[in-house]
Amino acid sequence: MRLRGRPQAGGGEKAPGGEERTAGTGAPLPRPDAADKASGRALFLADLPPLEGPLARTGLPPLEGLLHALTLRSTRPKARMLEVRIPPLPPETWIVDHRDVPGRNRVKMTCDDQPFFAEEVVRYVGEPILLLVGPDRGELRRILEAIEVRYENLDPAFSLEEAEARADSCLVSYQLTRGDPAAAFRRAAAVVEEEYRTGAQEHAYLEPQGFIGLTEGGRITVYGSMQCPYFVKSALVEGLGWAPERVRVVQTVTGGGFGGKEDYPSLLAGQVAFAALKTGRPVRLVLDRGEDIRATTKRHPSRIRFRTALDGRQEILGMEIEILLDGGAYSGLSPVVLQRSMFSATGVYAIPNARVEGKVLATNNLPTGAFRGFGAPQAFFAIESHMHSLALRAGREPLEFKLAHRVKRGEATITGGTFRQEVKLAEMAAAVEEMSGYRRKTREYEEARGRGSGPWRGIGISLFSHGCGFTGSGERDLIKGRVTLRKLRDGRVEILAASADMGQGPQAALRKIAARTLGFGLERVLFDNPDTDRVPDSGPTVASRTAMIVGRLVQQAAKELKASWDTAPELEVSRSYEQPGFVRWDQQAFKGDAYPAFAWGVNAVEVEVDPLTFEPKVRGVWGAYDIGEAIDEKIIQGQIEGGVAQALGWASLEVLEAREGRLLQANLTDYIIPTSMDFPRIQFRLFSNPYEYGPFGAKGAGELPFVGAAPALAAAVSQALGRPVRRLPITPEALMELAADEA
Amino acid sequence: MKLDFIVNGGPVSLETDPLRRLLDVLREDLGLTGAKEGCGEGECGACSVLLDGRLANSCLVPACAVEGLEVTTIEGLRDTEAYRLLERSFIAAGAVQCGFCTPGLILAAYALLRRRPSPGEEAVREALCGNLCRCTGYGMIVEAVLLASRQGAGVW
Numbered sequence: 001m002r003l004r005g006r007p008q009a010g011g012g013e014k015a016p017g018g019e020e021r022t023a024g025t026g027a028p029l030p031r032p033d034a035a036d037k038a039s040g041r042a043l044f045l046a047d048l049p050p051l052e053g054p055l056a057r058t059g060l061p062p063l064e065g066l067l068h069a070l071t072l073r074s075t076r077p078k079a080r081m082l083e084v085r086i087p088p089l090p091p092e093t094w095i096v097d098h099r100d101v102p103g104r105n106r107v108k109m110t111c112d113d114q115p116f117f118a119e120e121v122v123r124y125v126g127e128p129i130l131l132l133v134g135p136d137r138g139e140l141r142r143i144l145e146a147i148e149v150r151y152e153n154l155d156p157a158f159s160l161e162e163a164e165a166r167a168d169s170c171l172v173s174y175q176l177t178r179g180d181p182a183a184a185f186r187r188a189a190a191v192v193e194e195e196y197r198t199g200a201q202e203h204a205y206l207e208p209q210g211f212i213g214l215t216e217g218g219r220i221t222v223y224g225s226m227q228c229p230y231f232v233k234s235a236l237v238e239g240l241g242w243a244p245e246r247v248r249v250v251q252t253v254t255g256g257g258f259g260g261k262e263d264y265p266s267l268l269a270g271q272v273a274f275a276a277l278k279t280g281r282p283v284r285l286v287l288d289r290g291e292d293i294r295a296t297t298k299r300h301p302s303r304i305r306f307r308t309a310l311d312g313r314q315e316i317l318g319m320e321i322e323i324l325l326d327g328g329a330y331s332g333l334s335p336v337v338l339q340r341s342m343f344s345a346t347g348v349y350a351i352p353n354a355r356v357e358g359k360v361l362a363t364n365n366l367p368t369g370a371f372r373g374f375g376a377p378q379a380f381f382a383i384e385s386h387m388h389s390l391a392l393r394a395g396r397e398p399l400e401f402k403l404a405h406r407v408k409r410g411e412a413t414i415t416g417g418t419f420r421q422e423v424k425l426a427e428m429a430a431a432v433e434e435m436s437g438y439r440r441k442t443r444e445y446e447e448a449r450g451r452g453s454g455p456w457r458g459i460g461i462s463l464f465s466h467g468c469g470f471t472g473s474g475e476r477d478l479i480k481g482r483v484t485l486r487k488l489r490d491g492r493v494e495i496l497a498a499s500a501d502m503g504q505g506p507q508a509a510l511r512k513i514a515a516r517t518l519g520f521g522l523e524r525v526l527f528d529n530p531d532t533d534r535v536p537d538s539g540p541t542v543a544s545r546t547a548m549i550v551g552r553l554v555q556q557a558a559k560e561l562k563a564s565w566d567t568a569p570e571l572e573v574s575r576s577y578e579q580p581g582f583v584r585w586d587q588q589a590f591k592g593d594a595y596p597a598f599a600w601g602v603n604a605v606e607v608e609v610d611p612l613t614f615e616p617k618v619r620g621v622w623g624a625y626d627i628g629e630a631i632d633e634k635i636i637q638g639q640i641e642g643g644v645a646q647a648l649g650w651a652s653l654e655v656l657e658a659r660e661g662r663l664l665q666a667n668l669t670d671y672i673i674p675t676s677m678d679f680p681r682i683q684f685r686l687f688s689n690p691y692e693y694g695p696f697g698a699k700g701a702g703e704l705p706f707v708g709a710a711p712a713l714a715a716a717v718s719q720a721l722g723r724p725v726r727r728l729p730i731t732p733e734a735l736m737e738l739a740a741d742e743a
Numbered sequence: 744m745k746l747d748f749i750v751n752g753g754p755v756s757l758e759t760d761p762l763r764r765l766l767d768v769l770r771e772d773l774g775l776t777g778a779k780e781g782c783g784e785g786e787c788g789a790c791s792v793l794l795d796g797r798l799a800n801s802c803l804v805p806a807c808a809v810e811g812l813e814v815t816t817i818e819g820l821r822d823t824e825a826y827r828l829l830e831r832s833f834i835a836a837g838a839v840q841c842g843f844c845t846p847g848l849i850l851a852a853y854a855l856l857r858r859r860p861s862p863g864e865e866a867v868r869e870a871l872c873g874n875l876c877r878c879t880g881y882g883m884i885v886e887a888v889l890l891a892s893r894q895g896a897g898v899w
Binding site: 028036040041504644669676682 | 770774775776777778779780781782783784786787789816817818821826829830833834835837839840841842843844845846849867868869871872873874875876877878879880881882883884885
């Protein structure tokens with residue numbers, strides 16, 4: 001494997017700026033959290049001080065008498081529990097189940113339908129039934145083996161088609177119409193129908209999920225690996241039925257999240273809280289890798305169908321798009337994931353007449369939830385591949401066809417909002433064409449196909465965008481983010497914000513925004529991992545919102561603090577979110593600006609497919625990204641390189657399948673994520689396009705890099721094979737079948 | 744069984760089940776939590792340690808197998824010049840994100856550079872392929888190791 005040259009981060013032109021936009025704004029600074037992580041000094045949840053041992057460290061939290069917890073999980077996809085037979089328990093050993101939930105046995109989320117512990121019915125293999133809590137893990141394992149559950153099987157649904165056939169399986173459904181699709185179809189000379197499918201994906205953050213719960217003076221505190229301390233807090237308030245003042249949530253150093261630690265930590269936190277309450281002792285629950293894969297949420301598998309009306313010249317008149325997502329056993333965040341899929345359904349294209357129908361169906365598969373991209377990657381794989389296919393049908397070059405249909409500044413979004421910022425797709429595509437040699441290669445590979453005995457080659461290109469932050473007026477109406485800056489007596493400044501660093505860099509980025517605004521060095525700004533007793537609710541660390549939304553609040557508070565700096569030796573300034581004046585959004589009708597700003601990207605991927613093994617080998621990846629302005633170019637490079645690798649994994653290596661609801665890949669031996677040998681490094685350029693309402697012009701960058709890689713890979717493989725690829729992941733087995741089917 | 748071995752340069756003697764995982768002995772008995780449990784089955788490399796200088800997944804090593812051996816963990820490496828150079832290179836290249844894999848990757852890089860002070864990129868990628876990272880996509884880690892190699896003549 002060879003690198004394809006050093007990335008060209010920070011390229012592109014600089015727009016004329018206001019007072020804060022100084023040269024070198026995005027120049028990288030060392031991450032403040034990196035040295036402790038590298039040296040092993042950083043304490044992740046499982047590292048918190050053991051009590052025994054000659055080298056045990058002291059420090060918080062108070063863990064005297066720490067107990068371990070193991071989880072009894074359902075072995076059936078859908079069944080009624082008739083009896084749970086528990087062997088005699090040794091002293092200091094407890095069972096914690098749904099009867100120990102003092103408040104409501106439901107995890108608070110967009111839809112509160114998932115229980116902390118199953119009550120009568122289990123709905124997926126791996127669903128938690130009870131915790132077994134005691135001092136010795138080995139002993140607990142033996143007891144857990146001896147617990148017997150008698151089940152009466154109920155009728156599970158596994159495939160989307162099985163679920164579709166049931167009247168009661170629809171968890172949520174929405175519709176969206178733009179223009180007059182019915183009229184468009186009446187005028188159509190031809191209608192093209194295509195179907196796309198994508199598979200589940202496991203986050204595979206390197207640190208498995210875990211929590212510690214303990215009681216202190218009539219309160220509950222939980223420590224854990226998480227993205228959203230205040231989501232966890234509201235779930236505890238609901239589950240305990242307690243006043244918010246009695247609940248404290250502290251984020252420990254978090255080893256990766258990618259959305260997987262957005263929703264599920266709320267469930268685990270509840271479980272350890274109930275266990276701590278029952279036992280009166282601190283309780284630690286750390287999932288092992290197999291449990292983490294089997295029990296936590298996944299990326300939604302999807303089926304997306306297009307009906308596209310064309311006129312006699314093969315021009316697009318309108319589209320009907322049907323999106324089905326596999327919601328697993330519980331809704332959780334699925335409604336919002338579906339909304340993002342639907343708002344992404346026509347991609348970056350001006351489709352004048354479109355109707356989008358979306359549904360999330362309940363199955364008895366893995367629970368699905370948040371994962372980087374949040375429904376958009378599925379939709380972009382589908383629309384990009386569909387546009388590619390329409391181009392070929394019309395006898396046009398795919399990139400040229402796509403650019404001809406791209407949206408431009410001032411045009412309407414699919415929800416009738418407006419693209420207010422400049423859309424730089426044409427320049428970005430030109431840059432990617434040049435870096436990758438797309439034009440020349442696509443011609444060569446097209447001509448060479450079927451000749452010679454060497455590998456089949458292809459190159460594909462994708463255009464994409466990602467709406468930054470919460471949907472519509474969600475930031476104003478639901479999140480109401482707030483940030484506090486505190487001037488300390490020694491002249492340093494502390495950021496008090498709920499944003500969690502799970503590797504993506506807010507520890508550095510938010511400090512940098514404050515330091516630059518105040519005119520300080522980075523070392524004068526403090527920012528601890530959030531503790532809900534100390535920090536206001538700045539909203540969850542999700543949706544590519546932290547730099548753009550929370551960063552903006554940090555910047556505004558820092559400006560205010562600077563202005564009043566000399567008025568007192570200690571000062572505190574808070575800022576709450578205010579919606580930009582232009583945002584108009586009707587959440588009932590899905591009309592208006594679904595997102596306040598969009599980040600944009602173009603990717604090219606080049607592949608070789610081995611004609612004997614059908615293994616697709618990625619030979620080059622290129623990209624151009626408009627994320628407004630980079631707060632720190634190294635952090636952005638990390639998001640781009642990591643996001644692209646994760647997306648290529650989803651698109652090719654990462655097979656996650658269940659048979660009768662039982663996972664066939666429940667460890668990292670069977671579930672293959674990319675290693676250092678699998679993909680070449682992306683070569684990319686950033687395009688400056690500062691956003692007025694983002695700090696120093698920044699928009700969102702965390703999810704965008706995930707969105708474009710899969711469709712570019714699919715287009716490349718399609719060219720190599722001379723057959724359309726309509727399903728992810730693109731495995732050798734899938735390609736072999738594809739070649740056999742259509743041969 | 745009674746187990747005698749060297750950890751980070753000092754002798755350790757303890758009574759333990761011979762089949763206990765070295766990872767648990769290090770973390771639970773010795774408080775050396777720089778080795779992380781990422782998968783518990785030798786796939787991810789987060790629990791990497793050096794056994795007589797060779798890289799090993801401590802989750803797959805039974806305690807009885809280290810009798811008489813010298814175990815080096817990140818805690819034993821972190822006060823050396825070689826470590827400091829690796830840490831600087833990892834930070835400069837942006838190779839540390841969530842950090843859960845980082846101690847293991849630094850040990851893997853150190854083991855490689857001891858054996859081969861000037862590896863090419865291919866050799867670096869091969870040497871790191873037993874250590875999974877989900878954040879970076881590996882490019883920045885490879886760059887960090889090459890950077891340390893360029894600056895580290897005589898350090899390993």
